[in-house]
Amino acid sequence: MAGRAPAILGKLGAGFQALPRTAARRWAGLKTWFEERNENLDLFDETRTELARDNPLYVAGALTYFFWIVTIVTGLLLVMYYVPTTHGAFESVRRIQYEIPGFWLVRGLHKYGADAIIIALTVRIYRMYFTGEYKRPNELSWMIAVLMLTLAMFSGLTGYLLIWNQRAYWATKVIATFPIYLDAIPPFAWFHWGKLINNIMVGGAAIGQATITRFYMAHYAISMIAVILVEMHFYKKKLRRFNLSWTQMGLALGILVLLAIVLPPEMGSPANPTLTPHRIYSDWYFLSVYHLIRIFPVVPATLATLAIPLLAMAMPLLDRRPERAWYQRPFVTVVGIMALTYHVAFSILLILNIASTERDPPIVWTVTALFLAAGLLWEWFYRRSRQVAAPVAAGGSAGGGTGASGRGGAGGGGAR
């Protein structure tokens, strides 16, 4: 025993000494992974300009960049007249809209430009999803695309509080209350992190002056930091920034101007913390999430809201088969269709004010189960037909695919 102890310690010591080497190896692996993805990094479809010539879906990235620049420029102009205080905010926005010459157009372009960013990003993300563009070596581009949409939505959220009207106030209150529910789950529960996030977001114990100040800062910072990073990418790789023709840009800007004239952005009535409007709306892109929290218990709904973007980002890790076409990945395709369907359906249901906590959840579960079953079935048929056609090729690629949900069941079916 006495003789063995030093031996064990020696081994342990050797293991401990090897630690830096193991860490270095892992780090090097991560670095090569990142380098390859970085080489193929594509933020606004700037490396896909060839494709854009005959497929309009590939203009989505370039449009995103264009609308973003429009929003930044108009935002910088708005800053000149906007007053970020509880007493001055609403009045200053009213004056921007109705009194300061030409600023109705600046505000209109800012608002509709921001909406257009969300639409273009959404189109781009679904395009990347259904065409399997997120696969190697574009994992990073995909993750950044999802992150962009999340940031754009967050930017919208921080932006519309600044108007300080009823809708903005109450929608913000709902979003700010969300993190508190994280305190129902362990690591958050131990340290009150949910409440801490809420306090930090709101800048105190209730929405007030500090909330405007903080949201104003965040609204600004998101775009300013991002624009620097994006500029670095374009500069280092000597890429063209605006990949649209003058006609395309003119058309895009024209649509925004037309919207600003025909549908000037609304003002609503000033925020009143003691009176809830009978119908609370968020901006349109949050409506489906609002519906989710309306029909499901808050804790699962909060977790789902967090899980959706994270799962989307993890997509390249979950679906690692080499096939890219939508019909070659039936299960993944069906999940995408399901997400799109829910997004649209939930938004419509919220607008129509149709919701019931008792009736709706079982319906949602059934529909989800039907979707997933259809996906698995289709996957099974697809695999089987391919196996019949070319057994060797199918066997080879089935072995290559691991990790995605539902794949195991489908593969088992195919082997029968």
Add this chain to the structure above:
Amino acid sequence: MEQVTRRDVLSRGLRALGAIPILGTAFAASSPLVRFFRPTVKPYEISPPPDVGEGGELVVAKASELTQAWDYRYFLYTLRLPEYTPRGAQHKQVPGVVVRLPEGAGDDFMVISRICPHLGCIFNYERDPKGVLEHCNYPATGPQFCCPCHFSVYDPLQKDAQGRRGKVISGPAPRAPFQFAWRLEGDDIVVYGMEEGSTA
């Protein structure tokens, strides 16, 4: 064989020890970092309790004004809440309601905050059950509280498991409304505090 496993476990354990300085640094850095964002956190505190408000005493209604069962009165109770601005605090008005309960309900009055425990909307007292149906899609049989945001309905006649009046009978709310601390002083209904965590 057994020795190898033990050694294995030991060496893994030793490697895990490497995490201690990293975690330690993270924790040491977290308090000042959090204080930067939330100045009410005390130095070296890593699990700060939530910020809460303070309120004084307020006569919210006279008992003699609420004579009939289901008579009610809305009121605003002012709380002084921490705010991370140079002025340090804001005064926030918390909407409340006092309701005269019918005979046999157990209490004469209930005094609750109208801030919905779900996501913070202000809910309403619907004396007419039809209002509950109209605003909350719930076929109520008596006067109830109804939150227009996500249709939570609270029943004044029922208490929840924690003994709080206004049990949730429909909708997503996780608990009964926040209760005011109150007492009867002669004819005055005096509120002198409220349950924590009720403002957002």
